[in-house]
Amino acid sequence: MPTWLMLALLAILILMPVALILISAFSSSTPRPGSIGLSGLTLENFKILSSHQSVTALTNSLVVATSASVLAMFIGGTLAFLAARTNIWGKAVIYFIGIAPMFLPSLVGALAWSLLAGPATGYLNLLTRGIGLGNLFNVYTMPGLIFVLALYYAPYAFLLIHGAMTLMNPDLEEAASVHGGSLGKILSTVTFPLVTPAILGSGVLIFALTMENFPVAQMIGTPGQIETLPTFIYRLMNSAPARGNEAAAVAVVLTVVLIAVTAIQQRMVMKRNFTTVSGKGMKPRMMDIGKLRGVGLSFALGYFALAIVLPVVALLLASLQSSPYVSNLGQLFGEDALSFWSLFQTLQSAAFLDAARNSVMVAVCVAVLGAALAFYLSYIVYRTKTPGRKSLEFVAMLPLAIPAIVMGLGLLWTWLVLPLPVYGTIVVLIIAFIAIYLPQGYRGMSASILQVDKDLEDSAVLLGSTRARAVSYVTLPLMKTGVMSTVLLLLMLAMRELSAALFLFTSNTRLLAIVVFDNYDNGALRSAASTSLLYILVILALVVLAKAFGARATNGEAR
Amino acid sequence: MKNILKTTTSVLAAAALAVTAGACSAPKTVTLVSKAESLSTTSDLVIDGQTVADSELFAKAKAEGSISLYSGYVENSEKEVIKAFTQDTGIKVNLVRLVPNRLLERVLSEQGAKKLGADVIRTSEFSSVSAMNKAGAFTAHKVPNFDQLDDTVKNDGGKFYRVFDPAFTFAYNTALVSEADAPKSWQDLLDPKWKGKIGTTQVGAGGSSASLVRFQLDALGEDYLKGYAAQQPRIFDSSGAQQESLSRGEIQVATAVVSSVNIAANNNAPVKFVVPTEGFALYDYFLGMTPTAQHPAAAQLFMNWNLSKRGASVFSQIGEYPADSTAPAPTVMDVQLPAMNTGLPRRGTPEDLTRNGKEDQATWNRIFGYIG
Known part of the structure; x- marks a missing residue:
């Protein structure tokens, strides 16, 4: 596919929605089909940025995103290192723990943590009150928000760093070791610098994702009056009458900030050569961390308990409770206090079954098509000298900087205007999610393409193979771990997405995330909890299936 | 990994078994809307x-x-x-x-x-x-x-x-507040004993909130809102989320829509609405x-x-x-709501709401120090 065709594709996927948002930011009226024009240009919308409120929201967002990324990268990076490069016990378990929280959408995690650590009646508070310690927890605080975000974004760091660590050429460490380097010295001067692209990549990714995360900010931050940019934008969009123009103005600023962050990271990746996979055979060296194995294992198990076990238990309890009010944990064991009735109701309801079908269909299509597009794009950018490839990359990374909720609105306008009959169908959701997750797909693909030596593919071409054949027989197989991780990543992301779908779904194309959020927003918490539980099971089933297809290739776990 | 999946699957299977064996009875509910008294579908x-x-x-x-x-x-x-x-x-x-x-x-x-x-x-x-x-x-x-x-x-x-x-008033959690202690009027909500235990929706949460604020400013005055803000209420973005929080007892008293309280109570939530002496918003x-x-x-x-x-x-x-x-x-x-002519239910007219909407919103945001 020539570059211009790719550019045209990206223009429709990404540039057009962005343009509509931009017009909106500088316009006095919201651009809608039938009323798009450049009349009424104004800078009035940007006045909102100087308000005390926006400054607070921006500051909060920066604090939350920075702290959550640092914490998430610490958790994810530690687990990745343990699983990929050490002689810890149960590496498969560690790997599983590292990615498991991806099965839990942040929306569901936030819901579960508000059940667990809500003030006064959170289950953990009932527990501490039961043993005479009083109410200890309140998740509706800044630390609470950071904590929940970090829990559910750590797997992104884990996946990217783990991928890089398994692909690392051990010769370099070997050499350091032969020359007398200590473990700490090798790690800090050889191992970690080598995975810099992955660490930086995941850092920027998590920063951007947590900064634009809406569900957690809305469920945990809003009740504690902690305003962030996404909830601010959501409120502007949701106010009466909707203030879409000002929301777009705020979004433009957020976009500029995130583009700057992306650019800095870009410069660091581009100026150096991080090739670590070459023609030589390799097997990552396992480091002996001795007594630290126990510490590492408890760290992993502790994380697992906080991210998965406790939330699932909370959701289960909430969906079984016959009354929403519980004064102490003992009450739950009373007669008729718990019933599976609601869970069964949900399981049989058409709303749930339709939503589950839609979610799965969307996720699978997004994973496959999105990964293919991302690979092609990375290939053009990193492996060809095509003019304009930098601009391709810029466009592909753009959605990362635009809050999904705003992008969703831009996409709504785009697909209402375009004369293709996809609006109102499931196709528009697939298109939207591919557009929104292109940066993640692209980042995953390019991180692994950067690690595969270009010479290998060129040798095949020199020996008479066509380029396409060389790519599919040489480059792609070498990138297998990276490719499959990207597919899995996109699958999970698409399964979890809420914000972008808010403006695009119809009654026939509701997704599981929409059903949960609507239930929460409508105060139907029990039904939100039971749908959440089943939601997790659907995701789990999907992963098991995906594993059955490409099981051993998906990762570098114990082979 | 495979083993983990196997284990997970068997645990899930066991859980599913436990589910089928466990209690599946429907919680007690009453039918909210009864059938039509007479219904003819033969021609007209x-x-x-x-x-x-x-x-x-x-x-x-x-x-x-x-x-x-x-x-x-x-x-x-x-x-x-x-x-x-x-x-x-x-x-x-x-x-x-x-x-x-x-x-x-x-x-x-x-x-x-x-x-x-x-x-x-x-x-x-x-x-x-x-x-x-x-x-x-x-x-x-x-x-x-x-x-x-x-x-x-x-x-x-x-x-x-x-x-x-719909009627927008306030409600309380009956498990945490006894009927005798329950507030009877909007003024009662300013009692120090409710400090930090009450809730309200933010003014921009929808037409309902805008109407409630219009009623409060009209019938109770701006000072009332200041007093309410001083009670450090939890501020919600949707009345649905607030209702659930009240049902769960995270807060004890909150502004509430009568029909939502009715439905929550129907789902075994310990909540009851109040017909305040000063009236309420429609x-x-x-x-x-x-x-x-x-x-x-x-x-x-x-x-x-x-x-x-x-x-x-x-x-x-x-x-x-x-x-x-x-x-x-x-x-x-079992509570007969007051008829329109008692003057207690106050419907904000479209003209009134349109005229005051923007200013009410600004006033409320300023008093509650809210972003919106």
């Missing part, structure tokens, strides 16, 4: 002695079989309405439920693209429904009892109707039919039914005040 559709559709319209509507409804009404309540409607007519309703503000955006965008997917649209707030009307989202339809309805009900020659008004819900309806006959029938006596009775049983001024005030959870 006659419900409770009133003709809702003649035989021709009814036959066409039945042939169409379903309608698509875009609604900004509380989902649980809308589902009760749909249940009753389908029971009466056999016509199914496909519901797209969105909060009113998002619904407005959706309707305007779809209408602009000439792809409006709704047959009928229900939303709150006069400004929203007017904006939809201005965009051409509605077509005039005269319901059979058009002439009997007063001018606050029918709008623009039947393009849209005010159908009912806010409007409107209904209109679209010009591009895919199921025009069924849509007309839905309009007729909503504005019929039966419709009024259904909304009344849910806990709303029917727009039809001849219908009695609702009785909810």
Whole structure:
């Protein structure tokens, strides 16, 4: 596919929605089909940025995103290192723990943590009150928000760093070791610098994702009056009458900030050569961390308990409770206090079954098509000298900087205007999610393409193979771990997405995330909890299936 | 990894077994909306002695079989309405439920693209429904009892109707607050004992909040809001989320919509609403039919039914005040709500809300130090 065709594709996927948002930011009226024009240009919308409120929201967002990324990268990076490069016990378990929280959408995690650590009646508070310690927890605080975000974004760091660590050429460490380097010295001067692209990549990714995360900010931050940019934008969009123009103005600023962050990271990746996979055979060296194995294992198990076990238990309890009010944990064991009735109701309801079908269909299509597009794009950018490839990359990374909720609105306008009959169908959701997750797909693909030596593919071409054949027989197989991780990543992301779908779904194309959020927003918490539980099971089933297809290739776990 | 999956699968299987073996009984609930007292579907559709559709319209509507409804009404309540409607007519309703503000955006965008997917649209707030009307989202339809309805009900020659008004007051958690201790008036909420234990929705959360704030400023004054803000209430973005928080006991007293309290109590939540001595706010819900309806006959029938006596009775049983001024005030959870002429229910008129909306919002945000 020539570059211009790719550019045209990206223009429709990404540039057009962005343009509509931009017009909106500088316009006095919201651009809608039938009323798009450049009349009424104004800078009035940007006045909102100087308000005390926006400054607070921006500051909060920066604090939350920075702290959550640092914490998430610490958790994810530690687990990745343990699983990929050490002689810890149960590496498969560690790997599983590292990615498991991806099965839990942040929306569901936030819901579960508000059940667990809500003030006064959170289950953990009932527990501490039961043993005479009083109410200890309140998740509706800044630390609470950071904590929940970090829990559910750590797997992104884990996946990217783990991928890089398994692909690392051990010769370099070997050499350091032969020359007398200590473990700490090798790690800090050889191992970690080598995975810099992955660490930086995941850092920027998590920063951007947590900064634009809406569900957690809305469920945990809003009740504690902690305003962030996404909830601010959501409120502007949701106010009466909707203030879409000002929301777009705020979004433009957020976009500029995130583009700057992306650019800095870009410069660091581009100026150096991080090739670590070459023609030589390799097997990552396992480091002996001795007594630290126990510490590492408890760290992993502790994380697992906080991210998965406790939330699932909370959701289960909430969906079984016959009354929403519980004064102490003992009450739950009373007669008729718990019933599976609601869970069964949900399981049989058409709303749930339709939503589950839609979610799965969307996720699978997004994973496959999105990964293919991302690979092609990375290939053009990193492996060809095509003019304009930098601009391709810029466009592909753009959605990362635009809050999904705003992008969703831009996409709504785009697909209402375009004369293709996809609006109102499931196709528009697939298109939207591919557009929104292109940066993640692209980042995953390019991180692994950067690690595969270009010479290998060129040798095949020199020996008479066509380029396409060389790519599919040489480059792609070498990138297998990276490719499959990207597919899995996109699958999970698409399964979890809420914000972008808010403006695009119809009654026939509701997704599981929409059903949960609507239930929460409508105060139907029990039904939100039971749908959440089943939601997790659907995701789990999907992963098991995906594993059955490409099981051993998906990762570098114990082979 | 494989082993883990195997283990997970077997654990899940065991859990599934436990589920089937465990208690599956439905929790105790009462039927919220009762069946029509009399129903004739043989030729004309006659419900409770009133003709809702003649035989021709009814036959066409039945042939169409379903309608698509875009609604900004509380989902649980809308589902009760749909249940009753389908029971009466056999016509199914496909519901797209969105909060009113998002619904407005959706309707305007779809209408602009000439792809409006709704047959009928229900939303709150006069400004929203007017904006939809201005965009051409509605077509005039005269319901059979058009002439009997007063001018606050029918709008623009039947393009849209005010159908009912929910009552916005406050409620308390009965497990945490005894009836004797419960606040009886809005002023009672300023008692220091409620500090940090009360809630409210933010002014921009929708037409309901705007109407409540209008009522509070009008009947209780700006100082009242200052006093309320000093109580450090938890501020919610949606009344649904606030209701759930009250049911769970995270807060003890909160502003609440009577029909939502009714539905929550029906689901075993320990909550009860209060009829304050100073009165409470009513806010409007409107209904209109679209010009591009895919199921025009069924849509007309839905309009007729909503504005019929039966419709009024259904909304009344849910806990709303029917727009039809001849219908009695609702009785909810064994409490007879005051009639309109007592002056206690205060409906914010569209003109009043439009005139004060912006300023009220600014005032509220300033007093509560809120971003919006």
